[in-house]
Amino acid sequence: MSNELMDSLARQAEAGGTLYDARGGVDDAVVAPARRRVRRAHTLRAAGTLGVTALVLAGGLTAVLEWQGDRGTVAPAVTDVPKVDPDALTADDLRPDSTARTLDDGRTGQTGILCSMPVKDNPYAGADFSRADSCPAVWVADLPLLEVTRADVTLDGDGTVHIAWVLANTSDSAITVDEGTLSIALLSDPDAAMTAEGYTSGDRQLIATSLWSSEEDRVVQMEGDSSRVTLRSGDTIEGAATLDPQMFSGLGTGGLLDGMSDGTIEPTVTLQVRVPPAGDAGTRELFLEASAVATTTGTMDPASASFEGLEPRVEGETRDDAQEAVVCHVGEADNPRFQPDDGDGVANWSTPTCEAVWIPGGKQLELSDVSISEIDKFSSVIDWSATNVSGRTLDLDNASMGVSINLGDVGYIMNSGGTSVGWNPWNSDGTRHALLSSESDPIALAPGAELSDEKMFETDPKTLDAPGSILIRVVREDDQDGTRELLLELPWSLKG
């Protein structure tokens, strides 16, 4: 026995308990945010009853919040301004003079968005969830109050986009703004109504063709922790944002990266900042907008020939003349193969958003067997085997063979050790979540040869008749380039 070790651990637990007591519990730091996240998960689970816009939003938010677990990807703004000046303009001062704005009314001045909602749904009035909404566009003043004085867009070779910006108060008046909820949008065609497919959003980030959801309404994000500051005349707020390559696989992003890389698209950067009321938040929220056209610096590296000739695929589509596959444009920073080894000998897995594609030319790898069995009430195991039916040798990664089990609209996802069980991994735009491993073990699978694997996961009776897929990484000639990964997808259905 190791009394010292047991004593040490017990003492540490008691130290944690004492800390817990001294803080009076952890309601604010732990329980309240957990409750908000659970409530948001339940809300998103119910999103199927909402309209098209809401579904698009839910998909975007789900991707970021539930699959990747990221929270907050816009760098904290840096300001040279004092906190709050009680005499500065608030929404109460600006809202009464606002007038309706339309897409092509030809006016100039300070643009804004005015949202109305019940107090219980207002994220700034204590509602437990963030939201994006489509609200009436308004003119707030005849002259600009806030302007983007710097918008630099830098494109890395792997498709990562960096945006640096400066927002200035160019009016003569001090204005109170909610710096903590400022959001940024990267737009390819800002002066036309948004395409029908929608947009891709993350935490206070949005990529779309335009923010105009109709001739009269614009999309606005309401996220982040409120933080009021006063922008005096001439004061500025600086900030930066990084958009991961996989965000450009989503709705409303088609062609944007390539267009920025080859110079055919000069993206518009739009900042949306809430102007809070003098008192408590109520049923209306005013946002000011400022935009600038940005010139892109940098180009993307050319993609491998492995990614040429692929054709788009959507959920449930079947073809006998092509192989299901996915392309994950992750960038090396988010590719687990290129992250430092943590030394514990256990593979790290990520679940990036990837484009579903067909590889024309017939099937390459076919599942010959798949079964799921419960070991006990806690653990289940999936066994599968697949056969090379391509007629040629396939170069595959024996260490990157993930399992994705689709339980539909269940409202949760459990990712563990290369197995993903839960929420439908498919988005509505021909993208889906895949599985990538930090480990690599290239093998050459001869024609007719079989490949097999098994993985354990947490028991869930719904998995027994759920559809799913095996996702196997293809080893390429340029495998040292981690910008993109190509995975063969082997779908199955156990129902019936």
Next chain:
Amino acid sequence: MSRWSETLDALMRERGRALYGYAFVLTGNPADADDLLQDALVRAFKRGRGPENVDAAHAYVKRAIQTTFIDTHRRASVRPRRDHRDADRVIDDPSGASATRDAVHEAVLSLPPRERTCVVMRYFDGLASPAIAEELGISAGTVRGYLASAVETLRRTHGDFGLDPTDALEGGDEHVVITSKGGAR
């Protein structure tokens, strides 16, 4: 108030201290313990209607703390590194029990996440390898591998003051027991 929310309140009222202490043992600092417990609560309560009662919630959250700790540290950009120090860099003959316990726990915190979790489950929860394996969804052989590696590291870095490799691999209880004290078992 919805049922899951009531269960969450009851859980934190009755077992919050123990669960937080458990997260604190694994992470070693308050900020990470906050994040770990928050993530575990979300995992436990966002599923369906959530756990049925406080005991079920306690078991599920504690298990979620273990698995979330491993998963979170897989993602972390700054990961704990294996401790390559030799024993002679640490106090050979600790003058006080308190200092020894601090040194031991510091060494535990330097272990990779899976080894650390297995050590905590073995020596804090008092579980045997098969029970740890069942909780974590991995094989008992793998657990024994982690424990053997962890004990070897602890002995190398802190000397031999009672760590018995055989007991590490073969001792402990075969079943998980949740008590109202929560954190210990």
